[in-house]
Amino acid sequence: MEENGEPPEEYVALCNFTANGSEQLSVNRGDRLIVHAKPSSDWWWAELQGVKGYVPASHLHQGDAAEEEEDPWQDEEYFGNYGTLKLHLEMLSDKSRTEACRQVIVHNSASLQSKVIMDLGCGTGIVSLFCAKLAQPAAVYAVEASAMAQYTRELVRRNTCEAVVTVLQGRAEEVQLPEQVDVLVSEWMGNCLLFEYMVESVLLARERWLREGGTMWPSSATLTLVPCQAHSYYAEKMAFWENTYGLDFTPLQPLARQEFFAKPKFSHVTARDDCLASPHDVLDLDMYTLQVSDLEEMEGQFQFCLEKSGQFHGFTAWFSVRFESLEEGGAAVELDTGPNAEPTHWKQTLFMLDTPIVVHVGDRVQGSLILRRNPVWRRHMTVTLNWDVSGSVHEAGSKTFPMWR
Ligand code: J7C
Numbered sequence: 001m002e003e004n005g006e007p008p009e010e011y012v013a014l015c016n017f018t019a020n021g022s023e024q025l026s027v028n029r030g031d032r033l034i035v036h037a038k039p040s041s042d043w044w045w046a047e048l049q050g051v052k053g054y055v056p057a058s059h060l061h062q063g064d065a066a067e068e069e070e071d072p073w074q075d076e077e078y079f080g081n082y083g084t085l086k087l088h089l090e091m092l093s094d095k096s097r098t099e100a101c102r103q104v105i106v107h108n109s110a111s112l113q114s115k116v117i118m119d120l121g122c123g124t125g126i127v128s129l130f131c132a133k134l135a136q137p138a139a140v141y142a143v144e145a146s147a148m149a150q151y152t153r154e155l156v157r158r159n160t161c162e163a164v165v166t167v168l169q170g171r172a173e174e175v176q177l178p179e180q181v182d183v184l185v186s187e188w189m190g191n192c193l194l195f196e197y198m199v200e201s202v203l204l205a206r207e208r209w210l211r212e213g214g215t216m217w218p219s220s221a222t223l224t225l226v227p228c229q230a231h232s233y234y235a236e237k238m239a240f241w242e243n244t245y246g247l248d249f250t251p252l253q254p255l256a257r258q259e260f261f262a263k264p265k266f267s268h269v270t271a272r273d274d275c276l277a278s279p280h281d282v283l284d285l286d287m288y289t290l291q292v293s294d295l296e297e298m299e300g301q302f303q304f305c306l307e308k309s310g311q312f313h314g315f316t317a318w319f320s321v322r323f324e325s326l327e328e329g330g331a332a333v334e335l336d337t338g339p340n341a342e343p344t345h346w347k348q349t350l351f352m353l354d355t356p357i358v359v360h361v362g363d364r365v366q367g368s369l370i371l372r373r374n375p376v377w378r379r380h381m382t383v384t385l386n387w388d389v390s391g392s393v394h395e396a397g398s399k400t401f402p403m404w405r
Helices: 075-081 085-093 095-107 126-134 148-158 198-209 231-237 250-260 292-296
Strands: 009-013 032-037 043-048 051-056 116-120 139-144 165-169 181-186 210-217 220-228 265-268 280-286 297-305 310-323 333-336 348-359 364-373 381-390 395-403
Touching (some): 085 095, 095 126, 116 126, 116 198, 126 139, 126 148, 139 148, 181 198, 231 310, 231 348, 280 297, 280 364, 292 297, 310 364, 310 381, 348 381, 348 395
Parallel strands (some): 116 139, 116 181, 139 165
Antiparallel strands (some): 032 043, 043 051, 220 280, 220 310, 265 348, 297 364, 310 333, 310 348, 381 395
């Protein structure tokens, strides 16, 4: 590795890393390394006690000891955000989401009779209130860590549900329930399904509080992918520089690629018409068997046969979840956040390729998607997409998108 004349900088390892091959360097949390070069955003050329090798940039941190002790869950910021109305208004205004939750309670009201329910991350308590009003459960424990819980308590009283619903303010990992529950319901899904990793809290609560044979709602979750075009986004952020008031600004395109396409675009709406193929499910999570350790790395494969010619700008991802029915012969309720369903507040997540590929009907796009949870910042992850286009063109590529760290 050519050391490029940049002055070396000192970094601290945030967690352990085990080298894979002689080019890489193993480090332990707290090690002080000298970084000689940053040849890519992912891998840096570093030195530890005279030995040099590559270390993942995500494992290194520059700064003082105080920052090293920052909470890897960022709970203050996370629950701080959920302590204000903005996000609750957004979630409650999302008709598809909230109606799906209501349908689950309505369609299962007979089975919920005399049941004990835990509503994890109840927010303003909407699901707990649906349970109390639309079914006759024995008890609902509404658990909420943010300061919203104090208002939720008031909402429960105002709607005369206090005989059934008990609001417990605290992290689900820490609260004490007086009994095990028959149903664990939680709306935990984040962007690209897993972002926020609230699902970990749900899995831990399942181990602690769900009785043997109890029900998980949602019962399963799926991450779905489709190759797509994104003409207006590409025009706005990238093609723009080709003719800027009659001038050639293309030398700014590499900068634009880094600034606008390195991370996924949240809250993107992919029109049905922009999908180049039929969607493909890449991950299926069973909420009864999923383990916290499974969350560290999840991989799915895809193979698309293109049904449309056009510019392959990137991939769109979204999720769906199913709430299994407890009624004899009842159908599951599904909440689908994809381009073929009613729009939700999650919208979709867009992953832009660095350079679009011109594709034709009948071309194949195959590859894999890997979600890697950030080893330090536990609510974050990277999404790696590997693709191979064959048919009228042959192009393979790979790109890793931090979300966000
Ligand atoms: N314990 C209690 N409440 C939680 C937890 C937890 N471990 N994690 C998230 N919440 C709450 C959060 O304060 C907010 O009201 C809601 O659950 C988040 C819903 N977010 C989502 N992406 N569905």
